[in-house]
Amino acid sequence: MVNLIALNGEDEFLLLAAPAPDGSRGGPADPGALLRRAAGSDLPVQVLGDHRWTPGAAPVAQRFGKGRVFLTADGGPEPAADGGLGLNTGIDDAANLAWKLAAVLHGWGGPGLLGSYSSERRPVALRNAVAARELGAGPGAVARPAALEADTAEGRAAREDLDALLRSHGQRSLSSVGVQLGVRYDASPIVAADPHADPPGDSWGTYTPTSLPGGRAPHLWLDDWHGQGSSLFDRLGPGYTLLRLGPEPPSGKPLQAAAQAHRLPLRVVDVEGEAARELYQRDLVLIRPDQHVAWRGNQLPTDPGDLVARVSGAGQRWSGGWAA
Numbered sequence: 001m002v003n004l005i006a007l008n009g010e011d012e013f014l015l016l017a018a019p020a021p022d023g024s025r026g027g028p029a030d031p032g033a034l035l036r037r038a039a040g041s042d043l044p045v046q047v048l049g050d051h052r053w054t055p056g057a058a059p060v061a062q063r064f065g066k067g068r069v070f071l072t073a074d075g076g077p078e079p080a081a082d083g084g085l086g087l088n089t090g091i092d093d094a095a096n097l098a099w100k101l102a103a104v105l106h107g108w109g110g111p112g113l114l115g116s117y118s119s120e121r122r123p124v125a126l127r128n129a130v131a132a133r134e135l136g137a138g139p140g141a142v143a144r145p146a147a148l149e150a151d152t153a154e155g156r157a158a159r160e161d162l163d164a165l166l167r168s169h170g171q172r173s174l175s176s177v178g179v180q181l182g183v184r185y186d187a188s189p190i191v192a193a194d195p196h197a198d199p200p201g202d203s204w205g206t207y208t209p210t211s212l213p214g215g216r217a218p219h220l221w222l223d224d225w226h227g228q229g230s231s232l233f234d235r236l237g238p239g240y241t242l243l244r245l246g247p248e249p250p251s252g253k254p255l256q257a258a259a260q261a262h263r264l265p266l267r268v269v270d271v272e273g274e275a276a277r278e279l280y281q282r283d284l285v286l287i288r289p290d291q292h293v294a295w296r297g298n299q300l301p302t303d304p305g306d307l308v309a310r311v312s313g314a315g316q317r318w319s320g321g322w323a324a
Contacts, residue, residue, distance in 0.1 A: 064118035099289035113313025192295035239265025246277035258304040
């Protein structure tokens, strides 16, 4: 079973071949012969490269940083293929690491901030490797009965069954939005967890927006235009952003003062509509530079400096719950 993907729209293609029936890695010794057999024609084929690849087989590093060196995913020679999530993981790695490096260079990132990169991203890499193995194993696991190409009732039934299986696999591998958007950092040392709520289940095919700290901030259109500036994300600052939601949210000035004392960049954004308050479920929500929620509550902590210390990696001075 093969999958042919156009690369340049003319004469360059990527041929993906299913694993051998015995479960061993790789395809046939001659990719050109496989393509001609699949096409049913003696096509002229020039093989530019042959790489044997197993989705999710790449090992995950024991740690993602040491000293001044940090690792991101998809840095090796493994090619992109059906079920692979290396590029998705690598882009999210870069988004997580970039703002932390900038924070340290600008003087407000604490000693624990860069250390949180590995503790946040390594569990995601392990999770995505499992997803890649399952998503990539679909075509290779499909049964190929002897009557598959026969012009008989048995052959037609076999092709219909195969069609349903391939459609199901295609939908899973191309609609894995939960893998990309459902990333969570619930156990992160720089996230102030909400002890009164449980995160949604980790579904690879679906994404459930929630303001629960650790997850991606839910998107919201602020007007009917849906153009530049219409998204809530367009209003977020390059540093931290405190959302004040609903008609009468508490003042954010105590947190602003604590952030200023720590030199932590903080923008305050007021969103008065009921839709935002209903979506985020709290009056106040603190969002990180990478658009993940760092804290939420209906009032600020008694000492906002504790919260600033935690989210900046300077350390946690209070061991109690953070939700208010």
